[in-house]
Amino acid sequence: MPNTYSLPLYIQISEMLIREMQAGRWVEGMRLPPERQMAESLKISVGTLRKSLAVLAEKKLLERRQGSGNYIRHVSVREGLYAFFRLELKGGGGLPTAQVISVQTLDKPSELPPFGASKQAHRIRRLRCLNSMPVALEEIWLDAGYATALTEEDLSESLYYFYKKRLNLWIQRIEDSVSIGRLPEWGQAHLPEARMILGCVDRISWDQGNEKAEVSRTWFDAEKVSYVSRLK
């Protein structure tokens, strides 16, 4: 039967499955019914259902185990909020926290790479800690188009949580460039033990619409932490 003006069936199904998960009707670790059984109850072919499940697996929402079954995957808070924070203690890990140093709205300096549409940006400076130990300084420039004003109180929680909750901004993708830099003057009081030469991460972040939303630079004490990237 022709299905004019509608999404492909396998997309409809995958969207429906995602809604089921979000509604909490399916919980972490749960095994889905066998594919043939699901396909039958949904009145679609196994091949089409498999295509839907492949979409979920691609999004890491599902784990497919041959001979075993399809399992709902865990998405921990840590995976979510700190997915893009990539400094770790030399021994590995560490619980990330942050302390806001200053927030100002300024004209974008010319030396920054282009991002966003506005002439202005919010400059956020933070001290980053792992297990309460200061390990890095961060300067973030968020395009002013996302918010008119920003205060320190706004950012008391996770920055990306604030982005998502208050600004309707999801950081979907980042590009990091790691090199060596010198601690800026404003940071010397906050990382007193650090040597003048530090690791330096330049980041560009894209929002959910694939527009450049913010740029940032992070100076990290290479004696204490490393930049860690796990891939593929």
Added chain:
Amino acid sequence: MPNTYSLPLYIQISEMLIREMQAGRWVEGMRLPPERQMAESLKISVGTLRKSLAVLAEKKLLERRQGSGNYIRHVSVREGLYAFFRLELKGGGGLPTAQVISVQTLDKPSELPPFGASKQAHRIRRLRCLNSMPVALEEIWLDAGYATALTEEDLSESLYYFYKKRLNLWIQRIEDSVSIGRLPEWGQAHLPEARMILGCVDRISWDQGNEKAEVSRTWFDAEKVSYVSRLK
């Protein structure tokens, strides 16, 4: 016909197609023959070929346009063999090459993190270049379990190509830890202009069976290149 001890057909096909591209037989923008025609000449079904093409599209090597055709997207060498080489010139990019300095089979030093099953490992030292400019030194320790002997001639081509072709070893996943290090003595003759303090990448690589296959350390001249990581 049962096909014991071999990769799935659609993977074999997609790998073959990637090699065709890397060999330069297909150039950017070129349209592939129609799927039915390709499938016929390859003596496989259209569905299987489509799965292979989906793999390439996933890797952004191919653009598929309904009603039009399948078009080659990037024929960048980086996508295949140099997928895991992540140093770029400060201005971006650069064609990676390598020059073998030495190859030896030794007992694993105790200071290396654990990897592989053997007590010995092959130590490969290389000078890495971008656009023929020396930018980094590399010391790779490959578990001896993958090969009994290794010579410089073996490694004249791409190292990962050699792994794949001769050792049946695919590097599937890596973890990089970027920090600051000092140029080792053996390398000072090869990167004479570099300052003593350099960027330093510690890497662990996993093979297709998710076993740790090699560890490596790369010292890069942070004046010339950055470590670049593009994610999500």
Added chain:
DNA sequence: AGGAATTTGTGCGTATGTATC
């Protein structure tokens, strides 16, 4: 402008291989 031909996308059904229980 329009219709035919071409080409990829979707969906179904089936058979067999392979991993897990």
Added chain:
DNA sequence: AGATACATACGCACAAATTCC
């Protein structure tokens, strides 16, 4: 060893987008 469940592979029919005449 047998049963179960996902993975691979084949083939077909039709829909949708593009291209060409």
